[in-house]
Amino acid sequence: DQQVKQNSPSLSVQEGRISILNCDYTNSMFDYFLWYKKYPAEGPTFLISISSIKDKNEDGRFTVFLNKSAKHLSLHIVPSQPGDSAVYFCAASVGWTLNFGKGTSLLVTP
Amino acid sequence: EAQVTQNPRYLITVTGKKLTVTCSQNMNHEYMSWYRQDPGLGLRQIYYSMNVEVTDKGDVPEGYKVSRKEKRNFPLILESPSPNQTSLYFCASSLRTGGVSEAFFGQGTRLTVV
Numbered sequence: 001d002q003q004v005k006q007n008s009p010s011l012s013v014q015e016g017r018i019s020i021l022n023c024d025y026t027n028s029m030f031d032y033f034l035w036y037k038k039y040p041a042e043g044p045t046f047l048i049s050i051s052s053i054k055d056k057n058e059d060g061r062f063t064v065f066l067n068k069s070a071k072h073l074s075l076h077i078v079p080s081q082p083g084d085s086a087v088y089f090c091a092a093s094v095g096w097t098l099n100f101g102k103g104t105s106l107l108v109t110p
Numbered sequence: 111e112a113q114v115t116q117n118p119r120y121l122i123t124v125t126g127k128k129l130t131v132t133c134s135q136n137m138n139h140e141y142m143s144w145y146r147q148d149p150g151l152g153l154r155q156i157y158y159s160m161n162v163e164v165t166d167k168g169d170v171p172e173g174y175k176v177s178r179k180e181k182r183n184f185p186l187i188l189e190s191p192s193p194n195q196t197s198l199y200f201c202a203s204s205l206r207t208g209g210v211s212e213a214f215f216g217q218g219t220r221l222t223v224v
Contacts, residue, residue, distance in 0.1 A: 006152075034212065043114070043200050043215030044153070089153060096160055097168065098143070098213065102152035 003027045004092050006101035013108050019077040021104050023090030026071065030092040030099075035064060035075045038087045038103070047088075048075070080108045112137045116201050116216035123191055123223055131186045131219050133201030141204040142184040143168065143213070144176065146197040153200065159184055191223040 005024045013019045021035075031052045036044035050057040050064045050073070057064050063076045077084055085108050090101040114135045123129055135142065143158035145168075155168030159178040173195055175187040184203075188195060198220050202213040 036215075041218075043202075043217050045215065046212040049212060091153075096141070096158055096166065098155060099169075100145070100153035100155075102150065 001026075002102070003030075004090055004099045004101040006088075006090055006104050008104050009102070010105040010107070013080045013106065015082055015108055015110050016079045019075075019080045019084065019106055019108065021075040021077075021088050021090070021106065023073045023075075023101055024071060025073075025092050025099075027092070027094065027099075028068075028071065029094045032093040033064070033066060033073050034091045034093070034098075035062075036089040036091060036100075037084075038089060044089055077106075080106075082108050082110055084108050112214065114201055114203050114214050114216040116199075116219050118219060119217065120220050121222070123221070125192055125223055126190050129188050129191060129221075131188075131199060131201075131221070133184045133186065133216060134182050135184075135201075135203040135214070136182065137203060137205070137214065138181065139203035139205050139214075140181070141213075142178065143202050143204075144174070144184070144186045145200045145202065146170065147200065147218075148197050156186070156199075188221075191221075193223045195221065196223050197221060 034049040035047040037047045038044040066073045087103045089103045117132045144156040145153045157176040159165040201216040204213040
């Protein structure tokens with residue numbers, strides 16, 4: 001049973017615009033949320049995270065928002081760049097486990 | 111350079127022939143784990159280890175074994191591989207001891223079982 005859901009398999013955005021990637025979760029015990037970025041033929045790389053006690057975390061062009069009541073988080077990339085084209089995985093943690101969503105493929109077009 | 115190293119990167123094997131995929135990290139991380147990535151299913155956790163000699167099952171442990179005899183190494187063992195274990199495998203390590211923090215991933219091992 002998928003506890004972390006990324007309902008959009010793909011997203012296309014123009015360069016310079018905002019990319020918004022969404023993630024929903026079902027387990028209210030998750031206490032830490034992370035976003036990973038993955039290029040083809042490479043392992044996922046950590047992008048940004050947020051603790052369940054916060055509702056926003058920002059790192060340069062990347063901002064993650066957490067809405068605990070809705071069990072929803074989102075990743076905003078502003079401005080989007082062609083190099084951001086990759087698969088983005090949302091992940092949620094409780095205890096020693098890390099649960100991933102299925103990923104969203106982002107394409108940033110010039 | 112901080113890294114997680116998996117070997118081999120690519121492997122084709124036959125059903126039933128035991129194999130081991132090695133994973134090594136040089137960051138002195140306590141937490142290590144294995145994932146498989148399949149189309150439409152994302153990343154699923156196979157096994158994880160909180161420290162030396164401490165391992166536990168993830169979401170899809172059937173058909174796999176692991177061991178953690180040293181802190182830096184966490185091999186994945188397929189005693190009798192089957193075609194449904196054809197997948198892309200990732201090893202990861204993480205520092206945080208009270209749970210899971212930002213994990214560093216290896217480059218992946220693409221396994222084909224025929």
